[in-house]
Amino acid sequence: MIKTLINGYSGKMGTVLSNEITKDNEMELVGGISKHCRECFSDFKLYDDIFKFKDAVDMVIDFSHPSSLDSLLKFGLINNVPLVIGTTGLSDENFKNIKEAAKKIPIFYSANMSLGINLLLSLAKKAASFLGDSFDIEIVEMHHNKKIDSPSGTAYMIANEINKSFNEPKKYVFNRHERAEKRQKNEIGIHSIRGGTIVGEHSVLFLGEDEEVEIKHRALSKIVFAQGAIKAAKFIYKKSAGFYTMDDMLKNFTGREN
Numbered sequence: 001m002i003k004t005l006i007n008g009y010s011g012k013m014g015t016v017l018s019n020e021i022t023k024d025n026e027m028e029l030v031g032g033i034s035k036h037c038r039e040c041f042s043d044f045k046l047y048d049d050i051f052k053f054k055d056a057v058d059m060v061i062d063f064s065h066p067s068s069l070d071s072l073l074k075f076g077l078i079n080n081v082p083l084v085i086g087t088t089g090l091s092d093e094n095f096k097n098i099k100e101a102a103k104k105i106p107i108f109y110s111a112n113m114s115l116g117i118n119l120l121l122s123l124a125k126k127a128a129s130f131l132g133d134s135f136d137i138e139i140v141e142m143h144h145n146k147k148i149d150s151p152s153g154t155a156y157m158i159a160n161e162i163n164k165s166f167n168e169p170k171k172y173v174f175n176r177h178e179r180a181e182k183r184q185k186n187e188i189g190i191h192s193i194r195g196g197t198i199v200g201e202h203s204v205l206f207l208g209e210d211e212e213v214e215i216k217h218r219a220l221s222k223i224v225f226a227q228g229a230i231k232a233a234k235f236i237y238k239k240s241a242g243f244y245t246m247d248d249m250l251k252n253f254t255g256r257e258n
């Protein structure tokens, strides 16, 4: 059994994830914590008590908030515990710290743990290299009205993947409708919509002269993210130190190369 602690337990993802872990016969939920500990899984009252789980934890899965990242990395390093991180809205500095910690412990990061979005990434990259500079590229993401970061981590991930197809990386322009600027060729537009209970939708539009290609993914429930995180936990459990992504895991499952 992989003794697992959830960081962000009281949140929307934490709730769904704890339910999925409870149903999984290789995973054991040994703790759940969050900033205010409203529904903590233990008697611990303070977030700093994450350190008291020492020795009792094989894995931490994190869907929380960027402000908890440093404590999370500290916990992983002190206790030599692998981390699966799904929190978005992280800064460059946060990613630098994750990669530094990954020299000592296994860390899996993905802004989107669903299987489908990873197919979209590979299709979008292929479309960009096939269509080249003659098509404008716009990414549209839609999420529920409680989401605090914008654009989504997935939108950044898609834009970064598309940019791998170009010698000269395109710059990102956010919510273009807020400005009166003419669209430039060397841009990828990223647009965010927030409303209702939308779980997560991402569309990549390739807009050409008299023809258009759209690649779209829609998550219908948060269960897909939770199940992806559980797969990731099983994937990095017992692995050596390193920074792991969905690509590493999917290659391992399917033998696929991008």
Ligand SMILES: NC(=O)C1=CN([C@@H]2O[C@H](COP(=O)(O)OP(=O)(O)OC[C@H]3O[C@@H](n4cnc5c(N)ncnc54)[C@H](OP(=O)(O)O)[C@@H]3O)[C@@H](O)[C@H]2O)C=CC1
Pocket (backbone or CB within 6 Å): 007, 008, 009, 010, 011, 012, 013, 014, 033, 034, 035, 036, 037, 038, 047, 063, 064, 065, 067, 068, 085, 086, 087, 088, 089, 110, 111, 112, 113, 114, 149, 225
């Ligand atoms: N990678 C993926 O596939 C997915 C990623 N996400 C990302 O996961 C994150 C969480 O999403 P969601 O569950 O919807 O968000 P919620 O706002 O519902 O939950 C956030 C959780 O984080 C906790 N939290 C907030 N601040 C801190 C802190 N400083 N230290 C520790 N815990 C803290 C909250 O605790 P408290 O209530 O005590 O304040 C709460 O438990 C977001 O970044 C989201 O974008 C979401 C879905 C899929």
Ligand SMILES: O=C(O)C1=N[C@H](C(=O)O)C[C@H](O)C1
Pocket (backbone or CB within 6 Å): 088, 089, 111, 112, 143, 147, 151, 152, 153, 154, 155, 199, 200, 201
């Ligand atoms: O906050 C969410 O809900 C989600 N966040 C992730 C992101 O920012 O890309 C992934 C998913 O779309 C749901």
